[in-house]
Amino acid sequence: MRRLLAGIAVGTFLVAASACGSSDGGGASDKNASSGGTTTVKLGVIPIVDVAPVYLGQKKGFYAKHGLKLSLTTAQGGAAIVPGVVSGQFQFGFSNMTSLMVAQSNNVPVRAIANGVASTGVTGKDFGAITVKKGSAISSPKQLEGKKVAVNTLKNINETAVRESVRKAGGDPAKVKFVELAFDQMPAALDSGQIDAAMVVEPALATVRSQGATEIASSLVDVAKDLTVAMYFTSNQYAQQHPDTVKKFQAATAESLAYADTHPDEVRAIVTTYTKIPAAVLAKVTLPKWPAGANRASIEALEQLGQQDGLFKTAPDLDKLLP
Amino acid sequence: MKRRQPHAGGAARVPNAVLGAAGLAAFLALGEVVPRLGIVKERYFPPTSRIAGALVDEIGERAFWTDLGDTLTGWALGLAIAVGAGIVAGVTVSVVPYLREATASTIEFLRPIPSVALIPLAVLLYGTELRSVLLLVVYASFWQVLVQVMYGVRDVDPVAEETARSYGLGTWARVRHVLWPTALPYVMTGVRLAAAVALILTVTAELVIGAPGLGARIAVAQASQAVPEMYALIVVTGLLGLLINVGARSVERHALAWHQSVRGEVAV
Numbered sequence: 001m002r003r004l005l006a007g008i009a010v011g012t013f014l015v016a017a018s019a020c021g022s023s024d025g026g027g028a029s030d031k032n033a034s035s036g037g038t039t040t041v042k043l044g045v046i047p048i049v050d051v052a053p054v055y056l057g058q059k060k061g062f063y064a065k066h067g068l069k070l071s072l073t074t075a076q077g078g079a080a081i082v083p084g085v086v087s088g089q090f091q092f093g094f095s096n097m098t099s100l101m102v103a104q105s106n107n108v109p110v111r112a113i114a115n116g117v118a119s120t121g122v123t124g125k126d127f128g129a130i131t132v133k134k135g136s137a138i139s140s141p142k143q144l145e146g147k148k149v150a151v152n153t154l155k156n157i158n159e160t161a162v163r164e165s166v167r168k169a170g171g172d173p174a175k176v177k178f179v180e181l182a183f184d185q186m187p188a189a190l191d192s193g194q195i196d197a198a199m200v201v202e203p204a205l206a207t208v209r210s211q212g213a214t215e216i217a218s219s220l221v222d223v224a225k226d227l228t229v230a231m232y233f234t235s236n237q238y239a240q241q242h243p244d245t246v247k248k249f250q251a252a253t254a255e256s257l258a259y260a261d262t263h264p265d266e267v268r269a270i271v272t273t274y275t276k277i278p279a280a281v282l283a284k285v286t287l288p289k290w291p292a293g294a295n296r297a298s299i300e301a302l303e304q305l306g307q308q309d310g311l312f313k314t315a316p317d318l319d320k321l322l323p
Numbered sequence: 324m325k326r327r328q329p330h331a332g333g334a335a336r337v338p339n340a341v342l343g344a345a346g347l348a349a350f351l352a353l354g355e356v357v358p359r360l361g362i363v364k365e366r367y368f369p370p371t372s373r374i375a376g377a378l379v380d381e382i383g384e385r386a387f388w389t390d391l392g393d394t395l396t397g398w399a400l401g402l403a404i405a406v407g408a409g410i411v412a413g414v415t416v417s418v419v420p421y422l423r424e425a426t427a428s429t430i431e432f433l434r435p436i437p438s439v440a441l442i443p444l445a446v447l448l449y450g451t452e453l454r455s456v457l458l459l460v461v462y463a464s465f466w467q468v469l470v471q472v473m474y475g476v477r478d479v480d481p482v483a484e485e486t487a488r489s490y491g492l493g494t495w496a497r498v499r500h501v502l503w504p505t506a507l508p509y510v511m512t513g514v515r516l517a518a519a520v521a522l523i524l525t526v527t528a529e530l531v532i533g534a535p536g537l538g539a540r541i542a543v544a545q546a547s548q549a550v551p552e553m554y555a556l557i558v559v560t561g562l563l564g565l566l567i568n569v570g571a572r573s574v575e576r577h578a579l580a581w582h583q584s585v586r587g588e589v590a591v
Binding site for chain 2: 042044047048073074075076077080083084086087089090182183184187188191203204206207274275276277278281
């Protein structure tokens with residue numbers, strides 16, 4: 001028995017060691033796997049509607065056409081994606097603009113290379129909104145002074161956006177009490193009155209809408225018309241060492257974005273393959289915009305608001321960050 | 324009164340499994356009734372029957388089994404590494420007095436660090452792969468085993484140890500014939516605790532980092548506003564925990580069958 005136990009222990013050690021070894025080999029070959037004209041790159045994404053174009057682009061063969069094979073790796077958020085890209089675990093990643101600018105201003109070597117997702121730019125018809133419970137007395141962002149407003153991450157893009165909506169409505173954003181809450185928990189929290197308002201994005205926004213909630217502002221639109229919300233990025237090191245791969249990724253992603261933008265039905269279909277959004281909810285989801293290029297003016301506006309709210313230690317260098 | 328008699332006299336007659344099943348059934352019934360009565364909202368806490376329906380759908384999906392396999396792989400590998408390393412380190416540290424002194428404060432310093440705090444480190448080192456999960460799982464469950472092994476070794480009867488010495492047994496022989504049998508019950512306790520901790524950490528790591536597995540599946544369901552599916556997957560992790568606990572107990576019973584009887588005689 002004892003011998004058996006010892007044997008099992010040693011055996012699993014070896015398995016673990018060899019498993020590590022083989023995936024190390026995989027990682028190394030990822031970087032130089034140009035044989036046969038196809039390079040495999042790992043792309044870190046969040047399993048949300050926003051990244052539908054890359055799933056669609058891969059299915060449609062846009063990446064294959066440019067000699068790329070995407071290995072899509074889902075992570076739970078920027079917290080895992082940015083360090084993953086910087087440390088070379090992923091070659092590319094998806095992140096919102098504020099996070100990228102914060103990273104850049106902290107000298108984290110990231111470089112945005114391709115557009116990710118943009119707001120629709122239409123007030124009342126965007127994929128993100130400040131919402132209040134059905135029957136709430138709040139009807140304008142100005143009234144959020146002294147109220148509890150939920151954002152998914154404090155000191156990030158959605159807080160900036162809510163602050164701007166409050167400011168534009170003539171209120172003082174400093175008087176808003178921000179609380180951090182995951183998007184998926186916002187509908188219940190709003191419904192039960194734990195929070196007074198929530199900055200929600202799809203698909204939670206569709207759920208909130210189905211509860212009869214009222215949208216009082218399209219905050220992403222308030223920041224800038226056609227705000228570039230998120231982009232695909234890589235590390236400076238990877239960009240320098242593999243300029244060709246980056247170019248291929250840019251070209252294929254631009255095609256994928258354009259295709260997604262004009263084929264909403266196919267987008268909704270592909271979303272069901274990597275999320276569990278119920279069909280009834282998905283049909284009501286407002287899709288974002290996927291322009292092929294980033295809107296620099298909108299990113300500058302986001303940067304200035306971030307500066308104003310003290311998000312950055314030093315001003316991010318957009319010339320270095322943007323493609 | 325008549326009913327109480329057999330209960331009080333023959334507590335062992337009602338199998339634990341039956342009691343356990345009854346408790347679970349009551350819990351499930353409560354889960355069905357509470358949302359139906361509107362005490363909590365159905366939308367956020369679906370009744371048992373809807374969760375069961377979602378569970379059936381999940382079981383029908385191939386991706387579910389892949390994810391289950393990923394979780395079990397992470398759990399088993401992590402546990403095996405933690406148990407192996409815990410036993411080797413525990414025995415080594417305990418047998419060498421200097422080492423014990425030298426490591427005591429370090430162990431007490433490292434042990435309470437929550438494994439999830441190491442998530443950024445894990446992602447930096449290994450991205451969202453299995454190895455990230457393993458890092459967290461091994462870190463959390465290693466201490467459970469290590470500390471139990473150290474307690475176990477401390478429990479060795481000095482007379483038996485001295486006797487073995489005077490019979491001229493070498494270090495290895497003493498470890499095998501004196502130390503190990505004494506420590507084994509402690510080791511088994513450590514393994515049982517580690518098995519549960521390893522499962523919790525596997526699912527947590529997948530949930531937070533996004534490494535493939537049941538945890539990541541739960542996170543996707545959460546983000547997708549698929550509430551019944553989310554609870555169905557949570558139920559699966561609960562069932563896994565139950566199975567693992569039953570399994571660990573049976574391993575413990577088998578491994579210590581000789582021991583408990585010996586102990587029993589000595590105690591009487």
